[in-house]
Amino acid sequence: MAIRPFQLHRPDSLEEALALLDEHGDDASPIAGGTELLVALKARVLHYEHLVDLKRVRSLRGVSLDAAGGIVIGALSTHHELANDPLIREHLPAYATLSDNVANIRVRAAGTVGGNLCFAEPHADPPALLCALGASVLLEGRGRSRRVRMEDFITSDFTTEREDGELLTRIEVPRPASDRTFAYANVGHLERPAVGVAVGCRPHGGGYSYDVWVGAIAGRPVRLAAVEQALAHAPRADAATIARRTAEQAASELEAHDDIHGSADYKRHLAAVLVGRMVDQATRGQAKGNK
Numbered sequence: 001m002a003i004r005p006f007q008l009h010r011p012d013s014l015e016e017a018l019a020l021l022d023e024h025g026d027d028a029s030p031i032a033g034g035t036e037l038l039v040a041l042k043a044r045v046l047h048y049e050h051l052v053d054l055k056r057v058r059s060l061r062g063v064s065l066d067a068a069g070g071i072v073i074g075a076l077s078t079h080h081e082l083a084n085d086p087l088i089r090e091h092l093p094a095y096a097t098l099s100d101n102v103a104n105i106r107v108r109a110a111g112t113v114g115g116n117l118c119f120a121e122p123h124a125d126p127p128a129l130l131c132a133l134g135a136s137v138l139l140e141g142r143g144r145s146r147r148v149r150m151e152d153f154i155t156s157d158f159t160t161e162r163e164d165g166e167l168l169t170r171i172e173v174p175r176p177a178s179d180r181t182f183a184y185a186n187v188g189h190l191e192r193p194a195v196g197v198a199v200g201c202r203p204h205g206g207g208y209s210y211d212v213w214v215g216a217i218a219g220r221p222v223r224l225a226a227v228e229q230a231l232a233h234a235p236r237a238d239a240a241t242i243a244r245r246t247a248e249q250a251a252s253e254l255e256a257h258d259d260i261h262g263s264a265d266y267k268r269h270l271a272a273v274l275v276g277r278m279v280d281q282a283t284r285g286q287a288k289g290n291k
């Protein structure tokens with residue numbers, strides 16, 4: 001099906017982009033890589049009279065360190081750029097690996113992390129790991145800006161906290177403590193993950209404490225607090241076994257549904273298996289000193 005006609009705007013600055021979104025209101029949509037939006041426009045699931053192309057807005061590009069050593073990721077960064085970025089590879093190696101495994105090279109080359117988060121397709125990789133990393137997103141509108149924690153940003157399938165007229169301009173990841181390790185893996189048989197699990201691990205009170213997030217299974221990433229609690233005083237050697245056992249119970253209570261990626265029960269099973277594996281991987285990373 002052909003896309004219905006629209007007017008393409010190509011602003012050079014954030015101010016110009018925000019002014020265009022303000023001016024055209026509901027009739028306008030931002031577009032970054034277009035990997036999701038163009039498909040929806042072609043299928044005529046969506047239609048906008050005005051598209052505001054963000055590609056020329058240089059301030060939305062790149063990765064940098066802030067004054068506190070946190071990592072600032074421009075919304076327009078593509079998955080491919082993030083997989084190969086020296087700062088991401090050095091400070092957030094688990095995120096670099098995640099980015100390198102998103103979709104296929106064509107989607108990685110055009111698709112941006114900002115587009116991924118704003119579209120909020122539930123079968124996505126970045127949200128769960130960004131939650132485990134304690135990330136926030138910066139939303140900017142005309143003359144206003146606000147920070148939203150990643151764990152609050154996606155509210156359900158295809159729905160976020162972003163309001164009309166706002167752009168997601170950057171993702172802020174606090175400086176990862178040097179003694180904290182992260183692991184992420186997904187399982188999927190189609191192009192997108194059926195389930196993804198992110199685990200953060202750090203030394204605590206003679207053992208380790210863990211952050212455990214499951215992504216893709218529900219409309220938003222879910223924290224498995226019961227698994228975190230069960231692991232709080234676990235001996236290192238037993239962590240993966242305890243995680244797997246408690247994750248089975250915790251996953252059985254996860255809201256999930258049958259879809260083309262598998263049945264709800266199958267996805268719950270995958271989640272429990274991945275939690276065990278990622279806890280093991282993150283704990284081994286501690287022994288090796290990987291971040």
Ligand SMILES: Cc1cc2nc3c(=O)[nH]c(=O)nc-3n(C[C@H](O)[C@H](O)[C@H](O)COP(=O)(O)OP(=O)(O)OC[C@H]3O[C@@H](n4cnc5c(N)ncnc54)[C@H](O)[C@@H]3O)c2cc1C
Nearest residue numbers: 030032033034035036037103111112114115116124125168
């Ligand atoms: C075949 C295929 C396989 C895929 N596999 C995976 C996978 O394995 N894992 C995974 O995580 N993802 C996967 N994806 C999703 C992919 O990551 C996204 O398509 C991509 O990141 C979207 O970015 P984009 O720049 O193309 O967004 P666009 O299509 O340009 O925009 C998507 C939406 O976000 C809005 N938007 C974009 N940027 C901003 C911004 N800065 N501020 C506010 N709103 C904005 C747009 O208005 C639009 O509503 C896959 C996609 C495809 C097509």
